[in-house]
Amino acid sequence: MKKACSLSELGFDADSASSGLFRAVAANGGDHHHDSSGTSMHRLTKVSVIGAGNVGMAIAQTILTRGLADEIALVDALPDKLRGEMLDLQHAAAFLPRTRLVSDTDIAAVTRGSDLAIVTAGARQIPGETRLNLLQRNVSLFRKIIPALAQNSPEALLLVVSNPVDILTYVAWKLSGFPVSRVIGSGTNLDSSRFRFLLAEHLDVNAQDVQAYMVGEHGDSSVAVWSSVSVAGMPVLKTLQDSHTTSASASMIMKEEALEGIRRAVVNSAYEVIGLKGYTSWAIGYSVANLVATLLRDQRRIHPVSVLATGFHGIADDHEVFLSLPARLGRAGVLGVVDMELTHEETKRLRHSAKTIWENCNQLGL
Numbered sequence: 001m002k003k004a005c006s007l008s009e010l011g012f013d014a015d016s017a018s019s020g021l022f023r024a025v026a027a028n029g030g031d032h033h034h035d036s037s038g039t040s041m042h043r044l045t046k047v048s049v050i051g052a053g054n055v056g057m058a059i060a061q062t063i064l065t066r067g068l069a070d071e072i073a074l075v076d077a078l079p080d081k082l083r084g085e086m087l088d089l090q091h092a093a094a095f096l097p098r099t100r101l102v103s104d105t106d107i108a109a110v111t112r113g114s115d116l117a118i119v120t121a122g123a124r125q126i127p128g129e130t131r132l133n134l135l136q137r138n139v140s141l142f143r144k145i146i147p148a149l150a151q152n153s154p155e156a157l158l159l160v161v162s163n164p165v166d167i168l169t170y171v172a173w174k175l176s177g178f179p180v181s182r183v184i185g186s187g188t189n190l191d192s193s194r195f196r197f198l199l200a201e202h203l204d205v206n207a208q209d210v211q212a213y214m215v216g217e218h219g220d221s222s223v224a225v226w227s228s229v230s231v232a233g234m235p236v237l238k239t240l241q242d243s244h245t246t247s248a249s250a251s252m253i254m255k256e257e258a259l260e261g262i263r264r265a266v267v268n269s270a271y272e273v274i275g276l277k278g279y280t281s282w283a284i285g286y287s288v289a290n291l292v293a294t295l296l297r298d299q300r301r302i303h304p305v306s307v308l309a310t311g312f313h314g315i316a317d318d319h320e321v322f323l324s325l326p327a328r329l330g331r332a333g334v335l336g337v338v339d340m341e342l343t344h345e346e347t348k349r350l351r352h353s354a355k356t357i358w359e360n361c362n363q364l365g366l
């Protein structure tokens with residue numbers, strides 16, 4: 001296994017180097033617990049990132065910058081690229097919270113004992129391609145990755161990012177054998193941020209002050225929950241409808257078209273960025289690090305993420321569909337799912353989204 005480059009690898013004796021610099025403190029002299037050798041007993045947090053591509057590295061970099069893990073293990077199928085990425089991040093050590101970085105192409109060894117495993121490996125869309133198009137290629141990959149992760153980190157939380165994320169979260173759940181509370185898809189956490197960004201621009205406020213959710217599929221059938229959009233507790237649907245109304249007699253259909261235009265802009269965001277730069281990375285990096293902070297620090301924040309939605313909003317009991325709904329997250333994973341109040345139209349759209357996902361899951365025969 002390739003480890004972080006150490007002084008001992010370069011011919012320095014690590015023990016004599018440190019004893020020359022520091023004097024040992026008495027074992028009972030500090031606040032930390034120590035074992036008999038004086039080693040700190042602090043429980044380290046380990047995060048594994050599978051897939052060191054654009055998305056995996058944006059996530060790793062953001063986790064590192066925010067100091068969310070004590071150890072980050074990177075895995076990729078390309079050994080040179082992987083080691084290059086690891087070294088490049090290690091060389092920023094002087095500017096970052098102390099974090100051990102390791103990498104290997106062998107998933108079993110390097111990810112062992114992870115608290116959280118984030119899966120970003122796999123094919124990505126070429127310009128114009130849909131996420132659903134990636135399904136067969138990425139399911140084959142998951143058949144190798146997920147059992148190895150589950151076996152080596154049986155207590156871990158699994159966070160799926162690879163696309164199509166909702167279906168692959170279902171696949172990860174089936175292949176891992178983990179309880180459903182510990183398998184989460186990044187889902188529409190990113191779409192909701194895009195939605196909030198567009199609304200914030202429109203209203204000239206900070207996106208963090210806009211409460212707005214995209215739910216359903218992370219993809220073309222995602223649903224904008226207009227009925228619950230608010231700023232400072234004020235419902236904004238009416239304001240938006242008024243601002244898009246050109247005359248007092250404008251029909252309701254026109255207003256709905258304007259709202260649908262904003263939803264389409266959210267959905268098209270990924271296509272636009274992929275068309276321009278080839279892939280998306282920064283926003284998903286921040287979006288996932290945001291989830292990591294909530295999970296590992298037991299923040300119990302509500303995020304729209306992909307969870308088992310059976311029974312919610314009329315989704316049939318025999319449909320094991322993962323899609324995004326606002327969920328309360330903490331160290332144990334999904335602690336609860338918010339049973340949102342949706343309008344008739346929103347419910348109809350969510351069921352349509354569930355149907356699209358389920359049709360794809362069902363044919364996998366898992």
Ligand SMILES: NC(=O)C1=CN([C@@H]2O[C@H](COP(=O)(O)OP(=O)(O)OC[C@H]3O[C@@H](n4cnc5c(N)ncnc54)[C@H](O)[C@@H]3O)[C@@H](O)[C@H]2O)C=CC1
Nearest residue numbers: 051053054055076077121122123124161162163165279284
């Ligand atoms: N859920 C979301 O919101 C988002 C999901 N994505 C998805 O994330 C995935 C990754 O996207 P990018 O990083 O841009 O692609 P990329 O092509 O830059 O990286 C994918 C990486 O996976 C690696 N890989 C392939 N097989 C592997 C294996 N068996 N084990 C370990 N690593 C393996 C490749 O070598 C490559 O480095 C895609 O499926 C993409 O659609 C991307 C952006 C947002």
Ligand SMILES: CC(=O)C(=O)O
Nearest residue numbers: 131163190270280284
């Ligand atoms: C690629 C993708 O899923 C996204 O940026 O939303």
